[in-house]
Amino acid sequence: MNHGVLIIGTGPAGVNTAETLRKFGCKEKITxxxxxxxxxxxxxxxxxxxxxxxxxxxxxxxxxxxxxDFDIDCKTSAEVGKVEPKRNRIVLxxxxxxxxxxxxxxxxxxxxxxIKCECPAEESKEKYYNFKSLTAVSKLLKEVDKGxxxxxxxxxxFIGMEIAITLRRIGLSVLVVEMMDRILPxxxxxxxxxxxxxxxxxxxxxxxxxxxxxxxKGRETAEELLLSDGTVIKGNLFIAATGIKPNISFLxxxxxxxxxxxxxxxYLRTNFDNIFAGGDAAEVPDFITxxxxxxxxxxxxxxxxxIIAFNILGENxxxxxxxxxxxLYHFNLPMISEGAMIAEEKADEELFFSRNNVIRxxxxxxxxxxxFELVGDKEGAGLLHTLMTQRRDVSRIKDALVxxxxxxxxxxxxxxxx
Numbered sequence: 001m002n003h004g005v006l007i008i009g010t011g012p013a014g015v016n017t018a019e020t021l022r023k024f025g026c027k028e029k030i031t032x033x034x035x036x037x038x039x040x041x042x043x044x045x046x047x048x049x050x051x052x053x054x055x056x057x058x059x060x061x062x063x064x065x066x067x068x069d070f071d072i073d074c075k076t077s078a079e080v081g082k083v084e085p086k087r088n089r090i091v092l093x094x095x096x097x098x099x100x101x102x103x104x105x106x107x108x109x110x111x112x113x114x115i116k117c118e119c120p121a122e123e124s125k126e127k128y129y130n131f132k133s134l135t136a137v138s139k140l141l142k143e144v145d146k147g148x149x150x151x152x153x154x155x156x157x158f159i160g161m162e163i164a165i166t167l168r169r170i171g172l173s174v175l176v177v178e179m180m181d182r183i184l185p186x187x188x189x190x191x192x193x194x195x196x197x198x199x200x201x202x203x204x205x206x207x208x209x210x211x212x213x214x215x216x217k218g219r220e221t222a223e224e225l226l227l228s229d230g231t232v233i234k235g236n237l238f239i240a241a242t243g244i245k246p247n248i249s250f251l252x253x254x255x256x257x258x259x260x261x262x263x264x265x266x267y268l269r270t271n272f273d274n275i276f277a278g279g280d281a282a283e284v285p286d287f288i289t290x291x292x293x294x295x296x297x298x299x300x301x302x303x304x305x306x307i308i309a310f311n312i313l314g315e316n317x318x319x320x321x322x323x324x325x326x327x328l329y330h331f332n333l334p335m336i337s338e339g340a341m342i343a344e345e346k347a348d349e350e351l352f353f354s355r356n357n358v359i360r361x362x363x364x365x366x367x368x369x370x371x372f373e374l375v376g377d378k379e380g381a382g383l384l385h386t387l388m389t390q391r392r393d394v395s396r397i398k399d400a401l402v403x404x405x406x407x408x409x410x411x412x413x414x415x416x417x418x
Contacts, residue, residue: 157184
């Protein structure tokens with residue numbers, strides 16, 4: 001290789017591609033690009049960064065000197081303008097171009113914000129904030145340090161609730177607006193959400209459910225939010241947590257096939273043999289349902305980065321698909337959710353168990369586990385994960401699984417087999 005491996009993005013997919021290449025003997029040049037001015041960081045640790053007001057280096061989970069330690073040319077504040085696959089090069093927005101032998105697109109995702117904003121602010125001023133990047137979190141932190149004390153968060157998904165709880169912990173007044181009937185609507189069902197919502201309200205966080213944010217208004221920045229029912233919410237820190245979309249606009253005209261994200265084959269290769277994609281930017285099949293869409297899940301990005309590296313090295317490693325999983329610790333109550341998203345596929349039956357602040361729910365389809373949700377006690381999560389991913393028929397042991405009678409479940413399994 002003359003030009004080596006070029007990686008767009010320094011998130012978990014990009015970092016694990018580079019690290020795996022080096023660990024398994026790649027001596028060629030590796031270049032990583034980030035449009036942010038920071039060394040590689042871990043997105044799941046941004047709440048910790050905000051809560052410590054930027055004092056913790058834990059977010060740089062590979063160390064600030066990761067690129068130096070692994071002999072990687074890391075170019076920060078470098079934004080890709082376009083990709084030219086036929087010329088094996090990319091063009092940066094400042095006009096520079098970089099050539100490659102292999103290209104890895106791990107450009108992540110960006111906020112999807114479907115709310116109109118009537119704020120005649122200059123482009124240099126923030127109308128609203130988000131929690132999608134360390135750059136965005138740093139701007140948010142500056143506003144908190146300047147005295148912003150009333151936060152309005154639009155969206156009660158994973159990111160929205162993480163921001164809400166973190167800001168409440170550092171002393172802000174927090175209100176969350178969600179268009180669905182519960183918090184974490186893509187992750188959990190109503191009966192699981194209710195006890196968590198009680199915990200959230202006990203923290204002092206106000207929840208407005210079944211309300212849709214329609215319009216942000218203000219002078220220089222957002223100062224009030226108009227809801228679908230006509231209610232006007234005032235605040236001095238408006239944060240969008242309304243969803244994400246793959247960051248792939250720079251691929252326009254490149255010939256790289258995209259739909260919602262970048263289309264890839266089972267080896268995470270695009271329609272160009274020397275271009276791979278992974279992380280939030282790539283469309284991959286769901287491990288449980290087979291449906292194809294971007295999986296914005298940290299462990300999957302890590303796995304995809306490793307597989308891309310092995311395939312660049314010629315190993316032909318197959319990616320079996322992404323598994324949705326989320327685990328929250330912010331409620332002072334352990335919670336884990338795995339499997340098909342609630343809106344994606346309906347279970348034939350749902351088994352429910354609740355006792356002493358412990359809730360267990362297992363969705364079954366065609367005798368196999370489709371999803372499971374555990375609150376208050378994560379015991380047995382590993383067993384449920386294994387049974388689900390191995391697509392085992394649990395028809396005879398489903399009641400024992402939901403009530404934690406694991407000895408009985410294992411007994412049945414030993415008799416009837418897979």
